[in-house]
Amino acid sequence: MSTIILTVAILFAELLLGAALCVACWRLLKGPRAQDRVLALDSLYLTAMLLFLTFGISSGQTLYFEAALVIGLLSFVSTAALAKFLMRGEVIE
Amino acid sequence: MSSFDAVPVWAALLVGACLVIGAAITLAGTIGLARFGTFYQRIHAPTLGSSFGTGFVLLASMLFFSVTETRPVLHELLILVFVIVTTPVTLMLLARAALYRDRAEGNDVFPEPAAPPDGAGPEQNEPPR
């Protein structure tokens, strides 16, 4: 019983998160300006992190947790660097 | 797909519900990102995913591993704390960068008040781009 519930719920959650990835990708491609693309990239990172956590539950391994943590860290660093770049046009002053 | 027969039914229901709710909220956030008309409206949308979307998915993960490993698994809290601390910082940086770019292009969405305002500055909606 619980196998059926969890399998269906995980599949459904993965589909929803996959759809969220596609919608964020659409905004990433459409723009219209650079800041819109960076914002879309940030939510792309977040959705990918949640997708990894869902994979972790479906596989029962804690390995995916580390991957999710690394994605979260990268998301912060890259978005901060890109925002800095938009501000001045160069990352290192 | 592994078998989850060791998981009690109540836990399976709870984990499944949290997962689906969290994923749905994240999807709603990205839909907002796609639908809102201006950048300053769009900057509100991903916060949905980073507040409740992440919260529900992490709750599901914590519940699941606590039940299957029969000991409290709390390291997901690290991701939660990390996301809560970093999201406002990145969004603020991005909003300031956007404002700076708009002002540099003379496309002033909200003019800097010259003197300390007594109350609030002039209200205006951002013109559609």
Add this chain to the structure above:
Amino acid sequence: MRRVLAHPLLWLALFAMWLLLARSLAPGQMLLAAIVASIGSWAASAVEAPQPRLRRPGLVVKLVGRVLADIVVSNIAVLKLALGRREPRSKFVAIPLELRDPNGLAVLASIITATPGSAWINYNARTDTVLVHVLDTEDGDAWGQALKRTYESLLLEIFR
């Protein structure tokens, strides 16, 4: 030694982080966690991070409760806007602040941005005015006044 223990809250947070990452409470991991926390705390005092001075720690609980309640309400409101047909009535609101403490301002900025319905755009240190973008409100001034009443008064009491 005083520099190592200059930031006790940061020290505790780093210690807890290491133990959570290592997923054990073995004495060896505790020792490593203490070393990592001490290095981090020393680094923070080396870059002269402003030391938060909490005058009324009891009020922090009240603040956290209020923020959580607001995030729930705001999540539902933004969810409706993202999926519904109504056009959001978004406004820029300039709010003059009495709060000057940098840590208090950082907390206020994080609260405003973490709530989905509002985003902190810019702070003008010359005029002590903050520019906030509100996704959906009828009266921007009333929104700013409510923010000053609920959060700024609390933060003024916590950080003096």
